[in-house]
Amino acid sequence: MKLRVRHVSRYVFDAPVKRLAQSHRLWPAETQGQSVIQWSVETENAVTGSGFRDGAGDWTQTVTVKGPVSEFTVTAEGLVETSDTSGVLRGHRERVPASAYLTGTRITGLTAELRMAAEAALEGMDAASPLDRAHALARYVSDHVVFAPNRTEPATTAAEALEGGEGVCQDHTHVLIALAHAADIPARYVTGYMLSTEDSQGAEASHAWAELHVHGLGWVGFDAANRCCPNEYYIRLGSGYDASDAAPIRGIVDGATQETLDVSVAVTDSARQSQSQRQQ
Amino acid sequence: MAQADQNFFNEMLNGTDVRAAYENLDRWQANMPSDLRSLKQHEAEQLFRRVGITFAVYGEGGDPERLIPFDMFPRVFTADEWRKLERGIKQRAAALNAFLADVYDGREIIRAGKIPEHIVTRNEAFEKAMVGIRPPMNIWSHIVGIDLVRTGRDQFYVLEDNCRTPSGVSYMLQNREIMMRMFPQLFVENRIAPVDGYASALWRTLASVAPKKCEGEPNIVILTPGQFNSAYYEHSFLADLMGVELVEGQDLFVEGDFCWMKTTEGPQKVDVIYRRIDDAFLDPLCFRPDSMLGIPGLMNVYRSGGVTICSAPGAGVADDKAIYTFVPEMVRFYLGEAPILENVPTYQCAKTDDCKYVLENLEELVVKEVHGSGGYGMLVGPKADKAMIELFRDKIRARPQNYIAQPTLALSTVPTFVEEGIAPRHVDLRPYCLVGEKIELVPGGLTRVALNEGSLVVNSSQGGGVKDTWVLAE
Numbered sequence: 001m002k003l004r005v006r007h008v009s010r011y012v013f014d015a016p017v018k019r020l021a022q023s024h025r026l027w028p029a030e031t032q033g034q035s036v037i038q039w040s041v042e043t044e045n046a047v048t049g050s051g052f053r054d055g056a057g058d059w060t061q062t063v064t065v066k067g068p069v070s071e072f073t074v075t076a077e078g079l080v081e082t083s084d085t086s087g088v089l090r091g092h093r094e095r096v097p098a099s100a101y102l103t104g105t106r107i108t109g110l111t112a113e114l115r116m117a118a119e120a121a122l123e124g125m126d127a128a129s130p131l132d133r134a135h136a137l138a139r140y141v142s143d144h145v146v147f148a149p150n151r152t153e154p155a156t157t158a159a160e161a162l163e164g165g166e167g168v169c170q171d172h173t174h175v176l177i178a179l180a181h182a183a184d185i186p187a188r189y190v191t192g193y194m195l196s197t198e199d200s201q202g203a204e205a206s207h208a209w210a211e212l213h214v215h216g217l218g219w220v221g222f223d224a225a226n227r228c229c230p231n232e233y234y235i236r237l238g239s240g241y242d243a244s245d246a247a248p249i250r251g252i253v254d255g256a257t258q259e260t261l262d263v264s265v266a267v268t269d270s271a272r273q274s275q276s277q278r279q280q
Numbered sequence: 281m282a283q284a285d286q287n288f289f290n291e292m293l294n295g296t297d298v299r300a301a302y303e304n305l306d307r308w309q310a311n312m313p314s315d316l317r318s319l320k321q322h323e324a325e326q327l328f329r330r331v332g333i334t335f336a337v338y339g340e341g342g343d344p345e346r347l348i349p350f351d352m353f354p355r356v357f358t359a360d361e362w363r364k365l366e367r368g369i370k371q372r373a374a375a376l377n378a379f380l381a382d383v384y385d386g387r388e389i390i391r392a393g394k395i396p397e398h399i400v401t402r403n404e405a406f407e408k409a410m411v412g413i414r415p416p417m418n419i420w421s422h423i424v425g426i427d428l429v430r431t432g433r434d435q436f437y438v439l440e441d442n443c444r445t446p447s448g449v450s451y452m453l454q455n456r457e458i459m460m461r462m463f464p465q466l467f468v469e470n471r472i473a474p475v476d477g478y479a480s481a482l483w484r485t486l487a488s489v490a491p492k493k494c495e496g497e498p499n500i501v502i503l504t505p506g507q508f509n510s511a512y513y514e515h516s517f518l519a520d521l522m523g524v525e526l527v528e529g530q531d532l533f534v535e536g537d538f539c540w541m542k543t544t545e546g547p548q549k550v551d552v553i554y555r556r557i558d559d560a561f562l563d564p565l566c567f568r569p570d571s572m573l574g575i576p577g578l579m580n581v582y583r584s585g586g587v588t589i590c591s592a593p594g595a596g597v598a599d600d601k602a603i604y605t606f607v608p609e610m611v612r613f614y615l616g617e618a619p620i621l622e623n624v625p626t627y628q629c630a631k632t633d634d635c636k637y638v639l640e641n642l643e644e645l646v647v648k649e650v651h652g653s654g655g656y657g658m659l660v661g662p663k664a665d666k667a668m669i670e671l672f673r674d675k676i677r678a679r680p681q682n683y684i685a686q687p688t689l690a691l692s693t694v695p696t697f698v699e700e701g702i703a704p705r706h707v708d709l710r711p712y713c714l715v716g717e718k719i720e721l722v723p724g725g726l727t728r729v730a731l732n733e734g735s736l737v738v739n740s741s742q743g744g745g746v747k748d749t750w751v752l753a754e
Contacts (some may be wrong), residue, residue: 022535023565049577050537050584055384055411062565062580064535095412097387099401240442241408250565253575 001232002037002270003019005193007206007263012123014258016068020046020210022251025238026076027059028192032083032090034235039078046072057094058238067255074249079270080235087229089211089219089236098213101186107242109176111159117144118182130215134185134222137212141176141224153242169208170243172224176210177242186213188239189246190221195233195267206248206265211239235267288734289692291355291706301356301752302695304469309353309695309702317352317697320462327458336472337376347390350455352462355694355707355727362473363427363434366721367709368620372609373424373713376598377613380420383597384410387463389613395606398538403603405596407559413583413592413665416489417717420592421481422554423449424713428621430692437624437689439708443599443606445556448726449712450514453478453521455748456724465467471753473723478712482554489588490551490697493537498551500524501541503532505557505573515556526631531559534577538670539587552588553578560594567593625687629680638685639676642669645685647676691736695749696729706730708738711747 023085028034043063051061065072106112121140125133125181137184148166156164158178161171173189180187187210193208209230221230230236240246253259292302328347349629357365382388383400390397400406404531406734425446427439456475460467483500490498504515506528519526525541533540534549540547561571566579581587608619627634627645638645647659659672676683693704711725727747728738738744 019533020564023580040375044378048534049580050586052580052584054583055408057415060580060583062534062577064533064577066535095385096408097397097411099397100406100408100411102398103402244569250569252564252569276682 001082001195003080003082003137003193003195003235004078004266004268004270005235006266007075007193008265009074010262011072011251012260012262013070013253013256014260016070017253017255017257018067019254020065020067020069020072020251021064021253022060022074022249024063024074025058025191025246025247026074028078028235028237028250029034029057029059030091031092031236033085033088033230033232033243034083035081037079037081039080040076042073042077044196046074053093054068054241055094055096057092069253071151076185076248082235083231084231087221087231088217089221092219098219101213101241102181102184102187102219103241104178105183105242105245106157107155107244108174108181110178110182114159114162114175115182117162118184121179122183130185131217131220133183134180134212135213137179137183137185138210138222138224139177139227139280141172141179142227144223145172145175147225149170169223169225172210173210174226174242176212176222180210180212188219189242190229190236191240191243191246191248192237193235193265193267194223194226195228195269197233206237206263207234208243208246238252286703288690288706289430289435291430291692291694291707292704297372297682301358304466305354305356305695308463308466308469309697320352321697323462324352324458326602328454330456346450348740349731350458351705351729351731351745351747352459352697353695353697353702354466354748354750355709355729356750356752358752359754362723366723368436369424369426369711369713369721370380370719371615371617372426372438372607372618373421373715373719374439374443375607375614376424377418377420377715379599379610380443380592380595381414381418384413384420384594389610392613394609394613395603397603399606400597403600405559405594405595405600406415407594407597409579409583410592410594415592416491416588418491419593419715421598422485422489422590422715424715425710426621426713426732428709428711430707430709431688431690432692436621436622438607439605439624440601441599442710443595444558446710446712447511447514447556448710448715449478450517451746452712452722452724452726452749453517455726455746459748461523469748473751473753475722475724479518479719481714481722482518483522483524485714485720486552486554486588486590488717491585491588493585494551499541499549499551500552501527501528502531503527503553503555503557505561509556511556529571529573529727532575534575534580534581537581537584537586539575539578539581550587552590554590559596560588562593587651590653624689627685629676629683629685634685635676635680638683639673642673644688646688647672647683647685650682652685660688668739690738691730691738694727694729696731696745698733698746703733705733706736706738707747724749 046063046065049062054060121137146166151166161167162175177187211219213263214220298306421443425442486500487498502519539550560568561573563574563578564571565576611619629635643661645661691706694707695702696705707729712718727749729745730738731745732743
């Protein structure tokens, strides 16, 4: 499948800022499941720094803008050929050992409730295969966190999201990471794009899911919000411990001001004219 | 002078005989009238106040305005003693660096089964962002502080390694400076190896790890969290001595491939940053997003070879308590050498033989919980009563894997001025090893002394002071 992506992030500042700096991870890596035909990241008049591939296999680059800046737009777009690998991440060149993803952050940190949830999810599965256990955890998250926009915040923790029983793909992902950690399975946050279908959840700015490290298979993606594993409808951008660590754009401005961010992501099947997502 | 206490190694006295290295000093103190002594002690205090060196050693906290007591009686090492220490310290610094280069790359030592993977990758100090990064010359810890104690003529133990930003070197330099000013005659009568080469050695070390992209003489800066940091004095002191800029995060910015310093003549490129702030605060775009102390984008410039950060982020994984046990193994694994300096022997109660030994010798050992900290759940055998020892015997039997034990270390003593003249007091030592193109060690270090009689605690927050540390020239 050939997916065309246009991902625009527009920042508007109430008062002009003196300087803006962002770290970008906006380039899909080459893996068995995806091959980049064309890709570009436009950053208007920003100065770009040398890019490099980090240990997790993600291309990383800095941009800075000397102020006064009142608005700034980042546009990532291109064409990626995808195939279905049943969620298994193959051919991704990375060097960070899986065991580095066994520890939680402030957002994914374990609580007694999360541990109990992991136990409940895996009840009677002691003899099950690692892959089946991972599926059971993902299923548990799908069953216990209902997709509901605007009920959680970016800073909502995994424990809070599970307790509230509602959230968006970011929350599903954080809860699944935490449950995996409770079961001693390395897990991480993955950002990317998804071609939405009629019944898919997570029509957000950009999509997110979890990868669990399954013994014998390596990293396997689980999209608990959509009760599936990433397939040819997905493009993988980058990974991290949690949403903040994995963010495709991490930025900071010099000068106190209110910032409005308008993100629009359009993913289309290049063979057909199709769906677009837009969200404020 | 009284005979030395046989339980502790006395660095000046061998029985009742004064060791050769201390003969001049013994005569010096014996001939010093007591009124002159108190005058000099007062003068020393004035000098320390004037230079402003009042910060807490090793960031122990406490009153930042408080002066740490300076004891005028120097601690002396002979050239022979120092030669062995120097080899051991350099060896250890080399092994720690080799370990860091390895665990962020091929992880050979883990593959070889010498160190369990989880101790490294699940360690808080492990930085995922550094995996696969190769800093200039593959050096990760450029200033290694190794804390040592002495228990016998030839017996030294490493208490801990400090691979991040060990502090206290300004005390080493100021203690010497003040001794030379107050007692110039001592430095004529004794041939003492100088320590004032430290600043230029530090500059050479930092310059030698400038990035490949740097042409000409590198621009080096010291990055401080600011004047409210307890070691701010040291940051500005070292910047002065090296003739480099002392900067805070707000003085630097990232643009294009490089990091720049704001100056009145416009931006100036920075090549090497000797940072005295923690990893978490270096760059809000890579680590803590709320850090106000760091430079946004710095880690990307560093990782793409535009600037060098000393020590490398993530270097702390080599000086962690859990890693300490494996340092002698690192020496054998990376250098193919026998370790010259020893770790404090540690008995793992999880091992049957160790456990048997521990249970038979509880009265003499310090027992600690494996994951404990801050002295919680600890048994100090020689100071514990029978009931406490029996309590621990039961605890260890119930959950042996939860406990380790170490011998109670008999820290050596050095004569120290007290009300009645001089008396032996316990000491430790922190030398500062520089690792760049070469591995260098100035002959000296910071000696901390437990000023209270019988105390083994050298921490400045608990009655500790500092001394000048002499290494006699050949």
